[in-house]
Amino acid sequence: GDAAAGKKRATACQTCHGMDGLSKLPEAPNLAGQVEPYLVKQLTDYRDGKRQNEIMNVVAKELTDADIANLAAYYSGIQIDVLPPG
Amino acid sequence: GDAAAGKKRATACQTCHGMDGLSKLPEAPNLAGQVEPYLVKQLTDYRDGKRQNEIMNVVAKELTDADIANLAAYYSGIQIDVLPPG
Numbered sequence: 001g002d003a004a005a006g007k008k009r010a011t012a013c014q015t016c017h018g019m020d021g022l023s024k025l026p027e028a029p030n031l032a033g034q035v036e037p038y039l040v041k042q043l044t045d046y047r048d049g050k051r052q053n054e055i056m057n058v059v060a061k062e063l064t065d066a067d068i069a070n071l072a073a074y075y076s077g078i079q080i081d082v083l084p085p086g
Numbered sequence: 087g088d089a090a091a092g093k094k095r096a097t098a099c100q101t102c103h104g105m106d107g108l109s110k111l112p113e114a115p116n117l118a119g120q121v122e123p124y125l126v127k128q129l130t131d132y133r134d135g136k137r138q139n140e141i142m143n144v145v146a147k148e149l150t151d152a153d154i155a156n157l158a159a160y161y162s163g164i165q166i167d168v169l170p171p172g
Contacts, residue, residue, distance in 0.1 A: 020168055021168065026121060026122075026124065027123065027124060027127070028121065029115075029120055029121055030120055030166075032166075032168045033116065033166075034115055034116055035109045035113075035114065035116060037112040037113065038112065038113060038114065050138070051137065051138075052136070052137075078169070079169040080119075080167065080168050081169070082106055082107065082119070082164060082165070082166050083166070084106065
């Protein structure tokens, strides 16, 4: 996927997931640094109705395979540091 | 949820998701710092068969509501820092 193209497409995602991939809503997951093939599968499943969510099924319906690859490249490419749990 | 109890239960999750919430497999998402109510909903949906995944549907079947709350508290409580995307 092309992360720069994904960044442009991510303007449609930012209300819930942020441009930085940090969730704005209790129902929405963080996407920052998320595993790329996982993101591709979830977006594809939302588009194809295999994973159910009222908002995501509508939003993902518009996405091409290239859009999905690009969005996954963008969000997975955001670097995260994890602090060791206590 | 009780994060300390969740940490003990998370030994069942670590092969795929890590004790630090960083995925070990391309199919498994990171859980570190993930939104707590999102985690509760996904685990509940996996347990109840509303979200489909071969592994998670089996693993989650064993979980009580308290287990789910505790696991969500543990993984959501892991601190993450996000580096601003380019």
